[in-house]
Amino acid sequence: AQSVTQLDSHVSVSEGTPVLLRCNYSSSYSPSLFWYVQHPNKGLQLLLKYTSAATLVKGINGFEAEFKKSETSFHLTKPSAHMSDAAEYFCVVSDFESPGLTFGKGTHLIIQP
Amino acid sequence: DAGVTQSPTHLIKTRGQQVTLRCSPKSGHDTVSWYQQALGQGPQFIFQYYEEEERQRGNFPDRFSGHQFPNYSSELNVNALLLGDSALYLCASSYSPAGYEQYFGPGTRLTVT
Numbered sequence: 001a002q003s004v005t006q007l008d009s010h011v012s013v014s015e016g017t018p019v020l021l022r023c024n025y026s027s028s029y030s031p032s033l034f035w036y037v038q039h040p041n042k043g044l045q046l047l048l049k050y051t052s053a054a055t056l057v058k059g060i061n062g063f064e065a066e067f068k069k070s071e072t073s074f075h076l077t078k079p080s081a082h083m084s085d086a087a088e089y090f091c092v093v094s095d096f097e098s099p100g101l102t103f104g105k106g107t108h109l110i111i112q113p
Numbered sequence: 114d115a116g117v118t119q120s121p122t123h124l125i126k127t128r129g130q131q132v133t134l135r136c137s138p139k140s141g142h143d144t145v146s147w148y149q150q151a152l153g154q155g156p157q158f159i160f161q162y163y164e165e166e167e168r169q170r171g172n173f174p175d176r177f178s179g180h181q182f183p184n185y186s187s188e189l190n191v192n193a194l195l196l197g198d199s200a201l202y203l204c205a206s207s208y209s210p211a212g213y214e215q216y217f218g219p220g221t222r223l224t225v226t
Binding site: 004034042043044046049100102103104106 | 117146155156158160161169170171205214215217218219
């Protein structure tokens, strides 16, 4: 069975500083991995996805993530945080064996002015 | 290009009642998945519909049922509502069941009193 662990429930950074949101996954098969963002009272938006191509994945709004199979990690980074990045971020795993997408519990990103 | 739409936005029901939620997929998509997001949690997969049939199902009781229409739109029905069914219900669409990239609607907020 697949699973996702987001290592931090809350992350607080100052505007203009780097962002790191950590995610570990478990999957018996070659997984697809995603990061979604959810702003208050809005639906989920896909930031980026990994599907067994390049291990460094670039997404929207300056975010990127690196797939590390040896560490079963898929951490999300951004070089410089912006106030508009404040939101809930979900790491998601999918493989052909398990139904649907499996979400982590989310990381709440707070941007300090 | 219209994205995924859901109705209603908010709904209040009494314990024991039945509820129907509706979803229209993104243009060109033929697969619809439903998720339940409890407060402070990540979404959990309920089931997926493709070609008007339930293709995959998560760990939800039979009180949760669905339907997909020839135009690919979908309904989620929940019978005998419990207080614990209070949540945000998200609909997602994709190009096919194997199309892991899913696009989410804004959700329906269900409150059971």
